[in-house]
Each structure stands twice: as C-alpha cells, then as structure tokens.
Amino acid sequence: MTGRGHLWLLAIPFVAIAFPFIYAKSSPAVFGIPFFYWYQILWIAITGIISGVAYLIAERREASE
Amino acid sequence: MWEGVVDIKSQAFATFVVLFVIVVVLGFLAARWRRADLGVLEEWGLAGRRLGTWMTWLFLGGDLYTAYAFLAVPALVYGVGAFGFFAVPYMILLYPIMFVVMPRLWRVCKANGFVTPADFVRSRFDSRPMSFAVAITGIVSTMPYIALQLVAIQAVLVAMGVGGSGSTKDLPLFVVFAILAGYTYSAGIRASVVTSVVKDVLLYATVIVVILVIPAKLGGFSHIFSVSQTALSVKNGSVSLSPKLYGAFSTLAIGSAFALLLYPHAITGTLSSRSGHVIRKSAVMLPLFSIAFAIVALLGFMALGAGIGTSAASELVPLLLLKTLPQWFVGVAFAGIAVGALIPASIMSISAGNLFSKNIYGDFFRRDATPEEEARVAKLVALIVKFGALVLVVAIPLRYAIYLQTLGGIWILQTGPAVIGGLWTRWFHKKALFLGWLVGMTWGTYMAYTLKFSSTTYSLDIFGRSELGYAAVWAALANLLTVVIMSIVLNRVQIRSSVVGTGPGGSRSGALASGPLETR
Numbered sequence: 214m215t216g217r218g219h220l221w222l223l224a225i226p227f228v229a230i231a232f233p234f235i236y237a238k239s240s241p242a243v244f245g246i247p248f249f250y251w252y253q254i255l256w257i258a259i260t261g262i263i264s265g266v267a268y269l270i271a272e273r274r275e276a277s278e
Numbered sequence: 279m280w281e282g283v284v285d286i287k288s289q290a291f292a293t294f295v296v297l298f299v300i301v302v303v304l305g306f307l308a309a310r311w312r313r314a315d316l317g318v319l320e321e322w323g324l325a326g327r328r329l330g331t332w333m334t335w336l337f338l339g340g341d342l343y344t345a346y347a348f349l350a351v352p353a354l355v356y357g358v359g360a361f362g363f364f365a366v367p368y369m370i371l372l373y374p375i376m377f378v379v380m381p382r383l384w385r386v387c388k389a390n391g392f393v394t395p396a397d398f399v400r401s402r403f404d405s406r407p408m409s410f411a412v413a414i415t416g417i418v419s420t421m422p423y424i425a426l427q428l429v430a431i432q433a434v435l436v437a438m439g440v441g442g443s444g445s446t447k448d449l450p451l452f453v454v455f456a457i458l459a460g461y462t463y464s465a466g467i468r469a470s471v472v473t474s475v476v477k478d479v480l481l482y483a484t485v486i487v488v489i490l491v492i493p494a495k496l497g498g499f500s501h502i503f504s505v506s507q508t509a510l511s512v513k514n515g516s517v518s519l520s521p522k523l524y525g526a527f528s529t530l531a532i533g534s535a536f537a538l539l540l541y542p543h544a545i546t547g548t549l550s551s552r553s554g555h556v557i558r559k560s561a562v563m564l565p566l567f568s569i570a571f572a573i574v575a576l577l578g579f580m581a582l583g584a585g586i587g588t589s590a591a592s593e594l595v596p597l598l599l600l601k602t603l604p605q606w607f608v609g610v611a612f613a614g615i616a617v618g619a620l621i622p623a624s625i626m627s628i629s630a631g632n633l634f635s636k637n638i639y640g641d642f643f644r645r646d647a648t649p650e651e652e653a654r655v656a657k658l659v660a661l662i663v664k665f666g667a668l669v670l671v672v673a674i675p676l677r678y679a680i681y682l683q684t685l686g687g688i689w690i691l692q693t694g695p696a697v698i699g700g701l702w703t704r705w706f707h708k709k710a711l712f713l714g715w716l717v718g719m720t721w722g723t724y725m726a727y728t729l730k731f732s733s734t735t736y737s738l739d740i741f742g743r744s745e746l747g748y749a750a751v752w753a754a755l756a757n758l759l760t761v762v763i764m765s766i767v768l769n770r771v772q773i774r775s776s777v778v779g780t781g782p783g784g785s786r787s788g789a790l791a792s793g794p795l796e797t798r
Contacts, residue, residue, distance in 0.1 A: 226374050227371060230528070231532060234521070245499030245500030247517060247518070250363065253367060253572070254366070254572045256370050261565035263374075271558065272555070
C-alpha cells in the first residue's frame with residue numbers, strides 16, 4: 214500500500230490535547246462548564262470525526278489498488 | 279425484619295438482582311452462540327476471531343471501560359479536581375493509536391495463528407526470553423487489575439447494604455466470583471461478548487439519566503463548579519489545572535493510552551474481531567463510549583456539589599447515585615457497574631491464561647502441546663489468576679491492590695518497544711529489547727517505590743530542569759533509549775562476527791522474515 218498520508222490526520226488530536234497550556238483556562242464556559250472541560254469533551258467528538266475521515270480515505274485507497 | 283438492622287436498599291437490590299441474574303444466564307448460554315469447539319484456544323480465548331464491526335464495538339466498550347475506572351476516576355476528580363480529568367485526554371488519544379497499531383497486529387496474528395502478543399514477539403525477534411518477558415509482564419500486571427474489578431463489585435454491594443461487615447462480609451463476593459469463574463470457564467470470550475451488549479445498554483442508560491437529572495438537581499454546572507472550587511481549595515486541589523502539572527497531565531494521558539493497548543485484555547479484545555477493517559471502524563465509533571466516560575468523570579464534581587463526604591474512594595459514586603437518583607434506578611446503575619466489572623475481569627483472566635499456556639507452558643515446558651492441551655491449561659490458569667485476584671481483595675488491605683495496579687501500568691508499558699515497535703521494524707536486536715525491558719522494569723519500579731506507590735508522577739531532572747511526568751513514560755523512554763543504543767552496538771558486533779563465520783547467522787530471520795508485514 215502506498216501513501217499513508219491520511220494517517221497524519223490522526224496526529225491532529227495529539228497536537229490539540231498533549232499541550233494543556235492551549236486549553237487550561239476556565240472561560241468561556243458553556244452551560245456553566247469551564248472551557249478546560251468542554252474543550253476536551255468536544256475533542257472526543259472531533260477525534261471521532263477525524264478518524265472517520267481517515268477510515269474512508271484508507272478504505273478508498275485499498276479498494277482502488 | 280432484619281432489613282431494618284443492616285439497612286438493605288431493597289428496591290435497588292431487587293432491580294440489581296434481576297438484571298444481574300439475566301446477565302449471568304446470558305453468560306452461560308453464550309457457549310452456544312456461534313457454536314464451535316470451545317476446547318480449542320482460538321475459539322475459547324478469541325471467540326474464533328469472528329466478531330464483526332458492531333460486536334467488536336460493543337465488546338471493546340465492555341472490555342476497556344472497566345467498572346473500577348468508573349469508580350476511581352470520579353473519586354480522583356473529587357480528590358484533586360482538574361488533574362484527575364487526565365483520564366479524558368487519555369481516552370481521546372487511545373483510538374487514534376488503536377487505529378494505526380491494532381489492525382497491523384491483528385493482520386500478523388491472524389496470518390500466523392498467534393493468540394497473544396508474546397507469540398508475535400517470539401516469532402518476530404526469534405526470542406523466547408523476550409516472549410517470556412512480555413508474557414510474564416502481562417500476567418503480573420493483569421492480576422491486580424482483576425482484583426480492582428472485584429473491589430468495584432464489592433463497593434456497589436456494600437452501598438446496597440449487602441456484605442461488607444460481620445462474619446459473612448465477603449460472602450457476596452465469593453458468590454460473584456464463583457459465577458465469574460463458571461461462565462468464563464465454560465464459554466470463554468463468548469460470554470463476555472454476549473454480556474457486553476447488556477452492560478453497554480445499562481451504561482448508556484445510566485449516563486443519560488445522570489446527565490439529565492443530577493446537574494439540574496444540584497443547581498446547574500456553574501453552581502457545581504463553584505462549590506467544587508471552594509471544597510477543593512481546602513485540600514490543595516482546584517477546578518483549573520496548575521501550569522506546574524501540565525507535563526504530568528499530558529504524559530499521564532499519552533502513557534496511559536499506550537499502556538492500555540498493551541494490556542493483554544485489550545489485545546485479546548481486538549484480536550477477537552474479524553478483520554483490520556473492523557478494528558478501524560470500531561476505533562472510529564468507540565469515542566462514543568469516551569463521551570459517556572467523560573460524563574462519569576464529571577461525577578467527581580457533582581459529588582462535591584452534592585456535599586458527599588467519604589474517605590472510601592470506591593464508595594463515592596455509589597453514594598452520589600443513591601443520594602440523587604430514584605432507588606430502583608440506582609439498582610440499574612449498580613447492575614451496570616457489577617457487570618462492567620465481570621466482563622473485563624473475565625477477559626483479563628482469559629488473556630492471562632492464554633499468555634501462560636502459549637508462552638510459558640508451551641514454550642518452556644511442553645513444546646509439543648496439542649491445541650486441546652493448550653486450551654485446558656489456559657482455562658486452568660485463568661481460574662488460578664482469578665483466584666489470586668480474589669485473595670488480593672479479601673486477604674490484604676485494599677491499598678496494596680491499588681499499589682500493584684499502579685505498578686502494573688508502569689510495567690505493561692515496558693513491553694511497548696517489542697510489541698508495538700516490532701510491528702514496524704525488525705532492526706531492534708533481541709538482546710537489546712530484553713535489556714531495555716529490564717531497564718524500564720527496574721527503574722519504573724524504583725520510581726514507584728520512591729513515590730511510596732501513592733503517586734504515579736515522578737519529578738525528573740533533565741539538564742538542570744525538573745520535569746514532573748508519568749513514571750511509566752520516563753521508564754519507557756529509558757527502555758527505548760537502551761534498545762536503540764544496544765541495537766546499534768549489537769547489530770555491529772553481529773555483522774562483524776558473521777563475517778568471520780562464528781555469528782549466529784540467520785538467527786534473526788525468524789518465521790516473519792518474509793511475513794505479512796513486509797509483503798503488505
């Protein structure tokens with residue numbers, strides 16, 4: 214299989230999560246939940262979507278081979 | 279009558295018993311599901327590698343989100359605040375890693391009939407000692423993990439007023455243990471697959487009710503967080519993460535994510551699926567469980583908001599639920615917790631059984647063991663491991679089981695260079711891998727010892743700067759560094775010695791020299 218470019222997509226959650234200085238703050242709060250917490254919960258969902266895209270790209274590549 | 283004396287929460291207990299009995303019956307019936315010869319290890323210990331996308335998703339949800347985590351993570355958040363939330367980034371990073379690593383491991387294991395990660399390491403590096411190291415690390419790290427699942431079951435039983443005191447305090451636990459042992463022995467992984475479906479339904483139902491009911495009852499999240507901040511500041515915690523803890527927070531998240539994938543039960547779980555595609559698709563959908571898990575983590579703040587006071591960490595969530603939800607529904611949640619403990623406990627014991635049977639018994643005592651004999655040994659060892667876990671819970675103070683679990687996390691990560699690294703390269707020298715493992719295990723254990731096993735983060739002086747980080751990650755970095763340096767040295771020595779014809783020539787071209795990893 215050539216071209217594993219799509220796997221780099223999966224590095225995005227690491228960049229967003231591994232550096233807490235990006236998100237260790239309390240405002241803006243949503244429904245009273247400080248930023249620190251909802252940011253992480255939001256990234257659970259975003260990570261799911263990113264992996265979904267990576268999955269579709271991987272399947273298409275393998276199908277076209 | 280005697281109800282008044284021991285204060286049994288009868289409504290909760292009634293729902294709990296009904297649901298629990300249903301699950302147990304399903305567990306035993308599972309032996310007939312997709313009927314096959316359960317006397318063969320691949321069937322008993324990997325459900326025949328036939329799980330499709332939905333089953334893999336439900337099964338891994340039941341396998342990876344353990345009941346103990348559901349009790350321990352909120353308790354940590356309750357104790358320290360924001361820092362305890364590292365469990366959420368840990369779950370975020372878990373699936374991208376799984377997406378990349380696990381389909382590869384699945385493929386090579388399927389092609390070669392491997393049942394355990396140690397099987398893979400043995401062939402990949404042509405090294406029985408390294409395979410033994412992976413197997414023994416897996417077994418030893420798993421045992422306290424099983425023990426803590428039993429602790430979770432005990433916690434919900436005690437919260438309902440069943441057991442926990444008097445001369446028969448451990449009796450309910452013995453009953454649960456007998457059930458667990460029975461269905462694991464007879465149905466193997468199938469029992470956990472089938473019961474996972476029920477557990478997941480109970481889990482999602484509980485989480486939805488929790489998020490809809492509890493915050494509103496406690497006056498909304500902003501109130502909960504402000505009460506939490508006041509309560510936490512007294513005990514040196516905070517709802518915001520201190521910059522001093524950034525490194526510890528992210529190394530814990532990253533290290534725990536890799537460690538979880540190396541635990542035998544996680545590997546057994548993924549190897550039971552039908553294909554690499556199925557694993558990828560499950561990795562895409564599994565974050566849904568992480569959202570549920572994040573809500574569970576928030577229970578720590580809700581407990582602070584509700585003014586729950588307890589020194590027994592595992593009782594925190596049960597007490598909060600009993601205080602805020604209708605009692606019959608608490609029975610549903612508690613059944614979810616109990617089943618959520620049985621499933622991983624069963625899978626963990628099976629995985630330990632597989633490791634012992636294939637990589638210790640099969641490699642060192644009976645190289646010509648038949649498949650039937652392998653399965654028999656695995657079943658027996660699974661039983662022994664579970665019994666050992668029961669002894670850990672009943673006979674020694676709880677804190678030792680927690681210490682061992684802390685060590686287990688550090689230890690299991692030390693198999694990473696061989697198991698994960700081996701999927702991409704054969705360049706690592708087998709002796710270097712073994713040395714690296716030894717360095718990681720020794721230093722990791724030493725760090726935990728100096729922390730008196732009560733913390734997982736170790737302050738390391740790097741070039742004059744003191745960095746606080748997860749001890750398992752420090753140990754794994756030392757491990758990897760050793761592997762790389764020693765591989766350079768040993769590979770050079772080997773080339774030279776094979777030139778003069780005394781080298782072990784070709785000893786590293788194991789079964790996988792032209793295996794599926796290269797042809798891909």
